[in-house]
Amino acid sequence: MTTALARLEGLEVFYGASQALFGVDLEIGPGQAVALLGRNGMGKTTTIRTLCRMQPLYRGKVWFDGRDITALPSFRAARLGIGLVPEGRRCFASLTVTENLIAAARPGPWTLARVQDFFPRLAERADQTAATLSGGEQQMLAIGRALMTNPRLLVLDEATEGLAPVIRREIWTAIGELKRAGLSLLVVDKTLSELLPLADSCVILERGQSVWHGTPTDLSPEVEQRYLGL
Amino acid sequence: MRELRREHMLNALLAAALFAVPLWAYLVDEPFLITLATRVAILAMAGVGLNLALGLGGMVSFGHAVYFGLGGYCAGVLAHHAFNATPVLMGLDGTNQMLVIWLVAMALSGLLAAMIGALSLRTSGIFFIMITLAFAQMFFYFALSWPAYGGEDGLPIYVRNVFPGLNTMRPWNMFVIAFVMLMLVLALFAMIRASRFGAALMAIRQNADRVAAVGISPFGVKLAGFVISGMITGLAGAMMADLTRFVSPSMMAWQMSGELIVIIILGGTGRLFGPVVGAAILVGFEVIFGGLTEHWKFWLGLVLLSVVLFARGGFIGLLAGKERHG
Numbered sequence: 001m002t003t004a005l006a007r008l009e010g011l012e013v014f015y016g017a018s019q020a021l022f023g024v025d026l027e028i029g030p031g032q033a034v035a036l037l038g039r040n041g042m043g044k045t046t047t048i049r050t051l052c053r054m055q056p057l058y059r060g061k062v063w064f065d066g067r068d069i070t071a072l073p074s075f076r077a078a079r080l081g082i083g084l085v086p087e088g089r090r091c092f093a094s095l096t097v098t099e100n101l102i103a104a105a106r107p108g109p110w111t112l113a114r115v116q117d118f119f120p121r122l123a124e125r126a127d128q129t130a131a132t133l134s135g136g137e138q139q140m141l142a143i144g145r146a147l148m149t150n151p152r153l154l155v156l157d158e159a160t161e162g163l164a165p166v167i168r169r170e171i172w173t174a175i176g177e178l179k180r181a182g183l184s185l186l187v188v189d190k191t192l193s194e195l196l197p198l199a200d201s202c203v204i205l206e207r208g209q210s211v212w213h214g215t216p217t218d219l220s221p222e223v224e225q226r227y228l229g230l
Numbered sequence: 231m232r233e234l235r236r237e238h239m240l241n242a243l244l245a246a247a248l249f250a251v252p253l254w255a256y257l258v259d260e261p262f263l264i265t266l267a268t269r270v271a272i273l274a275m276a277g278v279g280l281n282l283a284l285g286l287g288g289m290v291s292f293g294h295a296v297y298f299g300l301g302g303y304c305a306g307v308l309a310h311h312a313f314n315a316t317p318v319l320m321g322l323d324g325t326n327q328m329l330v331i332w333l334v335a336m337a338l339s340g341l342l343a344a345m346i347g348a349l350s351l352r353t354s355g356i357f358f359i360m361i362t363l364a365f366a367q368m369f370f371y372f373a374l375s376w377p378a379y380g381g382e383d384g385l386p387i388y389v390r391n392v393f394p395g396l397n398t399m400r401p402w403n404m405f406v407i408a409f410v411m412l413m414l415v416l417a418l419f420a421m422i423r424a425s426r427f428g429a430a431l432m433a434i435r436q437n438a439d440r441v442a443a444v445g446i447s448p449f450g451v452k453l454a455g456f457v458i459s460g461m462i463t464g465l466a467g468a469m470m471a472d473l474t475r476f477v478s479p480s481m482m483a484w485q486m487s488g489e490l491i492v493i494i495i496l497g498g499t500g501r502l503f504g505p506v507v508g509a510a511i512l513v514g515f516e517v518i519f520g521g522l523t524e525h526w527k528f529w530l531g532l533v534l535l536s537v538v539l540f541a542r543g544g545f546i547g548l549l550a551g552k553e554r555h556g
Binding site: 052054073074075076078079083084086090092093094095099100102103104105106145146148149 | 425426429430432433436437439440441442443444445446447448
């Protein structure tokens with residue numbers, strides 16, 4: 001229990017009168033990659049937003065590095081080391097690539113130079129506004145921006161969605177390198193063929209509840225068919 | 231990049247023109263023109279202050295005149311007590327030293343901006359506009375009903391405050407002081423815009439939640455930007471009071487807040503030299519068309535309307551392209 005870097009306990013979340021999460025439990029160990037799986041509308045993004053403290057919760061607890069962060073605002077959670085790559089990239093469109101990166105900078109090993117070295121495309125596009133980048137470049141920028149916060153846990157919400165296969169491959173290679181570098185990951189993605197070899201463990205959400213925990217090898221075709229519709 | 235270089239060149243040209251015109255006036259002994267250029271420089275400085283909040287941070291403050299007026303009253307009140315050799319309060323003497331007055335004006339404006347910002351920045355959109363306006367009007371009516379410092383009639387500064395080594399009564403010297411201060415404030419603006427703080431301020435304008443997700447407190451950054459903005463505008467107010475040797479509640483009136491916004495929109499919101507161009511247009515219109523008709527603001531309104539409809543980047547945008555950098 002105490003070795004987990006991040007832990008979600010019995011999350012219950014409402015959007016107005018409608019309940020989105022009915023009890024989500026999840027644990028991410030240091031250096032671990034956890035795949036958060038489930039069909040559309042099952043609460044994956046809400047779970048991520050709750051972990052990042054962007055979503056108020058009705059019941060449950062969010063722990064990070066042994067500390068209860070349930071009551072913290074999102075910027076404080078981010079400062080503790082939770083880096084988010086949000087769904088749909090969401091870069092600051094009118095800012096340049098460099099401005100997007102330096103706005104997020106916090107002290108640590110991930111500097112502007114290292115991020116540009118990791119994604120050389122961002123160095124080439126340094127003075128372009130984010131709005132003029134391709135989808136893949138924007139995704140690199142979104143990951144680079146999260147890395148600039150020097151996170152201990154990187155949360156990726158549909159990081160390869162809507163990208164060309166070649167670019168998607170590049171992004172998966174980058175995610176793999178980050179894992180090998182020791183970064184903890186929580187990944188939501190529909191490309192299970194890429195996600196599962198990377199993951200140490202999986203959590204499946206069904207109608208706002210975590211209904212299955214296990215390793216990728218435990219994921220039987222029956223489970224996949226029942227919860228993921230594969 | 232080409233547009234960026236074009237804007238750099240345009241900025242250099244504008245700075246040179248702002249210096250050359252009064253220099254020529256000095257050589258041919260036209261003090262009125264020098265004073266006019268000084269007014270442009272000081273109004274531009276006030277505009278740079280608002281440009282930081284509005285142009286970079288997207289905070290549409292409709293009450294920035296309060297800092298302009300407060301700066302003006304700092305100069306007026308301190309000079310008034312120095313002239314009459316009476317204490318301001320609790321044994322503290324007045325002063326006629328510009329540098330001291332500027333520091334006091336910036337400190338008090340910053341403090342007031344921190345208080346107003348702490349309350350108003352919890353809102354956004356129309357509510358933010360209305361709250362900032364309400365605070366400014368509160369101080370306007372307070373100044374109006376403050377008989378100790380002239381109330382509605384305002385407060386004259388009998389002898390212009392002094393600057394070490396320069397005779398400030400000479401228009402050229404006063405212009406040089408205002409020009410150098412404007413350049414320093416513009417350099418500060420450029421430095422802030424290129425910094426992490428500036429990038430965060432610009433990012434908050436787009437989406438505060440996303441900024442919070444990278445570990446930045448949107449409220450803290452906006453408040454810091456608002457305070458710096460108020461301090462710059464306060465400094466400009468103190469200098470304007472010294473230029474006109476008069477301070478009155480009208481410096482804090484909503485029309486003044488409106489003029490500052492007009493200056494920024496005309497020049498180009500968020501553009502480095504936008505306030506310089508905006509202030510030059512405003513003063514130019516006032517002098518040229520003000521002599522022809524008392525309805526000169528109608529024509530200025532038409533220009534403003536054209537800029538809003540057809541040149542969203544203001545005159546800088548029109549001349550240097552869409553890129554906001556420069």
